[in-house]
Amino acid sequence: MITVYGMTMSGNCWKATQILRLTGHAFHWVETDPNTGDTATTAFLAMNPQGEVPVVTLDDGSVLTQSNAILAHFAEATAWLPDHGLARTRVMQWLFWEQYSHEPYIAVARNLITYRGQKQAQAGRLAVCAQRGAKALRVMEQRLAGHDWLTDSGPTIADLALFAYTHVADEGEFVVPPGVATWVARVGALPGIQTLPRP
Amino acid sequence: MITVYGMTMSGNCWKATQILRLTGHAFHWVETDPNTGDTATTAFLAMNPQGEVPVVTLDDGSVLTQSNAILAHFAEATAWLPDHGLARTRVMQWLFWEQYSHEPYIAVARNLITYRGQKQAQAGRLAVCAQRGAKALRVMEQRLAGHDWLTDSGPTIADLALFAYTHVADEGEFVVPPGVATWVARVGALPGIQTLPRP
Incomplete structure (x- = not known):
């Protein structure tokens, strides 16, 4: 198994x-x-x-x-990932962006503040996270203010990858913009989606 | 065009x-x-x-x-990217690893030291880059000490993605381990490969 x-x-x-x-x-x-x-x-x-x-x-x-x-x-070979061409590339762009421009700030802030209790000890690092994480959420808002999903292919692994830390961004003390918040609810309402437990 | x-x-x-x-x-x-x-x-x-x-x-x-x-x-649809299954996933693993664990340290150190002239001004940040960049090179060495390419599929975009900043890692003051150095020469000798200009 x-x-x-x-x-x-x-x-x-x-x-x-x-x-x-x-x-x-x-x-x-x-x-x-x-x-x-x-x-x-x-x-x-x-x-x-x-x-x-x-x-x-x-x-x-x-x-x-x-x-x-x-x-x-x-x-692969499911509706969660378009099989080729520009539709697939759009999903890949979000996946790489998530690991480079979103996770290193939003996931790290969440971990330091909520799970490690290092809000004071890591104040300098958290200031960088706050600024860059907010920028990442603005990038998502630019797309999601006017669209249901991150790409034009319906819900894909791009939405799953970004949902992972965005739906708990408040644990890193981020304020999620309105289009992103609506999308978080939309992804969370898909059949079979589980959310992360709260501490 | x-x-x-x-x-x-x-x-x-x-x-x-x-x-x-x-x-x-x-x-x-x-x-x-x-x-x-x-x-x-x-x-x-x-x-x-x-x-x-x-x-x-x-x-x-x-x-x-x-x-x-x-x-x-x-x-896509060339020998540079296996078309499905585990062979493709192995390439994707290296691509995501490159953006998360290699580029943020090796590319950043190269830029600060060689192109921005901030070796003294950014000493703290460069110490982190030196440590984590060296770790990234050790991860590559673990594979490349005993293999010609990063995956078992021959040269792929995993090798191109990692070659990008590894072949100029000396500009970030990194010492490249022997297996990685041999691989850099191997990738550089492939038909049609260009190297980055030196400053």
């Missing part, structure tokens, strides 16, 4: 279980917390030398890493 | 022109330097509201952004 190693509160790990559920794959979950050393064991590092979650293992022993590559892997 | 807006010294912009050359697409180049305001003009922001290069425009006016999405777009 497919096994997912991940941390329940992580948006990146949520992406893995969410796409598996949406595409009808049963899986076994192994709670794996980088903060308590679970990703630094010999056994874990043998699977993923980078010591990061999520990790997905397949029946044949293959190991998948990188949350957005995992999204694309299981979305 | 396809038009590429980019900065000659940028590895991300190099990716766009390199894949166009390798896949036989003629293109027109427009030098566009974010450091001198070229990406902040009304005309540029109308194309890419994020004010980033590279931007590629197609004959029908479509605008492509995000260097690794551009690589995948033009590599």
Whole structure:
């Protein structure tokens, strides 16, 4: 059976279980917390030398890493990922943008403020996160103020990738603009979507 | 004709022109330097509201952004990108890893040290870049000490994406491990590969 190693509160790990559920794959979950050393064991590092979650293992022993590559892997040949051309490229643009311009600020602020209790200790870093995370939300608003989904292909893994940390952005003390907030509700209302637990 | 807006010294912009050359697409180049305001003009922001290069425009006016999405777009249906399954996912893993764990440290150190002359002024930030960039090179070495290419599919856009800033990592004062150095020479020797100019 497919096994997912991940941390329940992580948006990146949520992406893995969410796409598996949406595409009808049963899986076994192994709670794996980088903060308590679970990703630094010999056994874990043998699977993923980078010591990061999520990790997905397949029946044949293959190991998948990188949350957005995992999204694309299981979305292949489903409506969650257009099969070629510009429609597919639009989805890929959002996936790369999420990892470069959104997650490093919004996920990091959420972790430092809500899960690590380091709001004062990391004030300088959080100021950068606040500014760049707000910019990322403005980029999303530019699209979502006038459209239902991030691309013209209906709901895709672009929406899942961005939903992951946007629907809990308040835990990083971000104010979500109105078009983004409406989209968060729209994605959350899709059949089979789960949200992250609250602390 | 396809038009590429980019900065000659940028590895991300190099990716766009390199894949166009390798896949036989003629293109027109427009030098566009974010450091001198070229990406902040009304005309540029109308194309890419994020004010980033590279931007590629197609004959029908479509605008492509995000260097690794551009690589995948033009590599589709060529030997540079396996068409499905685990082989494709392995390439995608390296593309996402490059943007999250390699480029933010190696490209940024190169820019600050060699192009912005801020080695002293940005000493704190550069210390983080040095540590995390070295870690990224160790991850590459783990694969490349025993393999010719980053994936088992022969040379792909994973190798192009990582070559972009790795072959000029010395400009960020990184020491490239031996397996990575041999791979840099191997990629550079492929037919049609161009290297970035030196300052």
